[in-house]
Amino acid sequence: MSNLRNSVQLIGRLGKDPEIKVFDSGKKLATFTIATNSAYRNNKGDKVEEVQWHNLVMWDKLADIAAQYLKKGSEVAIEGKLVHRSYETSEGEKRYTTEINVNDIVMLGGK
Amino acid sequence: MSNLRNSVQLIGRLGKDPEIKVFDSGKKLATFTIATNSAYRNNKGDKVEEVQWHNLVMWDKLADIAAQYLKKGSEVAIEGKLVHRSYETSEGEKRYTTEINVNDIVMLGGK
Amino acid sequence: MSNLRNSVQLIGRLGKDPEIKVFDSGKKLATFTIATNSAYRNNKGDKVEEVQWHNLVMWDKLADIAAQYLKKGSEVAIEGKLVHRSYETSEGEKRYTTEINVNDIVMLGGK
Amino acid sequence: MSNLRNSVQLIGRLGKDPEIKVFDSGKKLATFTIATNSAYRNNKGDKVEEVQWHNLVMWDKLADIAAQYLKKGSEVAIEGKLVHRSYETSEGEKRYTTEINVNDIVMLGGK
DNA sequence: TTTT
DNA sequence: TTTT
Numbered sequence: 001m002s003n004l005r006n007s008v009q010l011i012g013r014l015g016k017d018p019e020i021k022v023f024d025s026g027k028k029l030a031t032f033t034i035a036t037n038s039a040y041r042n043n044k045g046d047k048v049e050e051v052q053w054h055n056l057v058m059w060d061k062l063a064d065i066a067a068q069y070l071k072k073g074s075e076v077a078i079e080g081k082l083v084h085r086s087y088e089t090s091e092g093e094k095r096y097t098t099e100i101n102v103n104d105i106v107m108l109g110g111k
Numbered sequence: 112m113s114n115l116r117n118s119v120q121l122i123g124r125l126g127k128d129p130e131i132k133v134f135d136s137g138k139k140l141a142t143f144t145i146a147t148n149s150a151y152r153n154n155k156g157d158k159v160e161e162v163q164w165h166n167l168v169m170w171d172k173l174a175d176i177a178a179q180y181l182k183k184g185s186e187v188a189i190e191g192k193l194v195h196r197s198y199e200t201s202e203g204e205k206r207y208t209t210e211i212n213v214n215d216i217v218m219l220g221g222k
Numbered sequence: 223m224s225n226l227r228n229s230v231q232l233i234g235r236l237g238k239d240p241e242i243k244v245f246d247s248g249k250k251l252a253t254f255t256i257a258t259n260s261a262y263r264n265n266k267g268d269k270v271e272e273v274q275w276h277n278l279v280m281w282d283k284l285a286d287i288a289a290q291y292l293k294k295g296s297e298v299a300i301e302g303k304l305v306h307r308s309y310e311t312s313e314g315e316k317r318y319t320t321e322i323n324v325n326d327i328v329m330l331g332g333k
Numbered sequence: 334m335s336n337l338r339n340s341v342q343l344i345g346r347l348g349k350d351p352e353i354k355v356f357d358s359g360k361k362l363a364t365f366t367i368a369t370n371s372a373y374r375n376n377k378g379d380k381v382e383e384v385q386w387h388n389l390v391m392w393d394k395l396a397d398i399a400a401q402y403l404k405k406g407s408e409v410a411i412e413g414k415l416v417h418r419s420y421e422t423s424e425g426e427k428r429y430t431t432e433i434n435v436n437d438i439v440m441l442g443g444k
Numbered sequence: 445t446t447t448t
Numbered sequence: 449t450t451t452t
Binding site: 010054081 | 120149
């Protein structure tokens with residue numbers, strides 16, 4: 001419940017349509033990425049554009065919202081929890097990934 | 112500058128003393144990890160404790176603060192930017208890591 | 223500097239065009255209000271729309287941005303500091319007001 | 334539900350013990366104030382300490398937490414919603430007040 | 445006073 | 449892979 005100890009807010013756009021999975025249990029999962037853009041001047045005074053791509057996951061009701069309303073290019077604001085996970089590759093190697101488990105989303109730019 | 116597009120807030124404790132590096136340019140870097148704790152009930156009703164360890168980086172003046180005031184066990188609140196980076200292992204394999212580039216820190220539990 | 227101790231984030235729309243003042247010192251001030259909307263179901267199950275109007279103030283470079291880009295109906299995300307002030311009415315009575323001193327703004331809904 | 338459109342985070346200390354009310358309906362309400370401190374240098378270069386006092390309200394389970402654990406001087410982090418209300422004085426005059434309706438609280442400095 |  |  002405590003968003004205060006671990007909270008991420010992002011404003012950005014989807015790189016692709018969300019992928020939706022429905023599990024046998026009925027649980028629904030939407031995964032997608034969003035880009036956040038920033039610009040700064042380097043030590044030569046040139047403007048540098050920087051993009052970060054973030055992995056987002058949304059469950060159940062939020063996955064329904066993703067399935068219905070979100071698509072490639074959609075602008076959203078999200079709040080979520082930062083989660084670091086490990087998994088094994090098919091070759092048996094351990095890999096790490098970071099995802100944002102979304103708690104709340106606002107669709108932006110609606111007319 | 113825009114924290115609004117990409118902002119993380121965490122409240123937690125350091126796992127170890129910060130590591131401090133000073134570059135030839137004079138730039139200073141502090142790196143450390145903090146743990147954020149949360150508790151929830153699983154579908155059997157049992158309480159589950161979950162810990163997430165986050166990689167933090169602090170530059171220059173903030174690195175000085177880290178060097179002077181932070182040590183293993185210190186409780187802090189931080190605000191930062193979520194940054195995903197890739198690097199090559201010594202075997203030439205590409206790996207990914209996620210760090211929080213800290214903009215602001217508050218030391219807690221003082222006095 | 224510390225946004226961590228006192229930080230407000232809002233996403234909403236301007237009720238009117240910003241008002242801009244330039245002081246003799248050259249300092250520039252923009253003031254305006256934004257509405258944040260929320261919806262909930264009351265205990266009868268009816269949907270209730272709730273609007274909150276917030277007083278925002280932006281100084282100097284941010285005031286320039288307000289003057290150039292913001293107008294009635296514009297959708298924005300802002301981060302700022304919550305400030306409670308008192309002042310005297312022309313009748314000499316003390317009154318209190320709450321404002322958000324904006325640190326950062328993102329304009330939303332640009333195609 | 335959407336914290337994203339209207340969200341306040343504060344870190345500070347209680348000015349007094351919380352006041353607790355229990356309504357006939359069984360609903361419970363805790364009210365208290367917290368101070369947030371900041372320091373900056375004025376245009377003469379002198380350090381200026383600034384304190385803001387914020388009105389907080391917590392309902393039901395959160396009110397229980399306030400009643401049990403919070404007292405004058407307690408250091409807390411809170412997340413809540415910014416709410417502006419009007420009421421009538423006993424002389425029939427309209428007054429305005431701003432409160433933060435707390436959604437989440439973390440007690441700091443424990444042990 | 446905004447907007448959906 | 450988004451967008452300006």
